Amino acid sequence: MMTKSQVMSHLAEKAALQKKTVAAVLAVLVTLAVKETKSNGQFILPSLGRAVKAHWKARTGRNPQTGEAIKIPAKTAVKFQLAKAFKDAVVPPKK
16 A cells, blocks of 8 residues: 555656645645535546535434444435446456
8 A cells, every 4th residue: 555655756756746746736636625525515536536425314223232223313424436437447347
């Protein structure tokens, strides 16, 4: 697994940029992704996937140890859905 500094170095080398420039671009990209996901409900990163704001309704669940019914409150979370092209590149579909 690559560390953050290894990713920065790799991108800087491949794009012929300074590491500071790459770090700044990634920081702006993350800020944009957060802003767009908050306001529009999703942020698409072409060829990689999209971050989507998901809402779950309140529901009744069970405590697995006691079997007691418990109330699970409604919540909002962020999911990341990978693009089909990315999935197929990593794990080719069966024929």
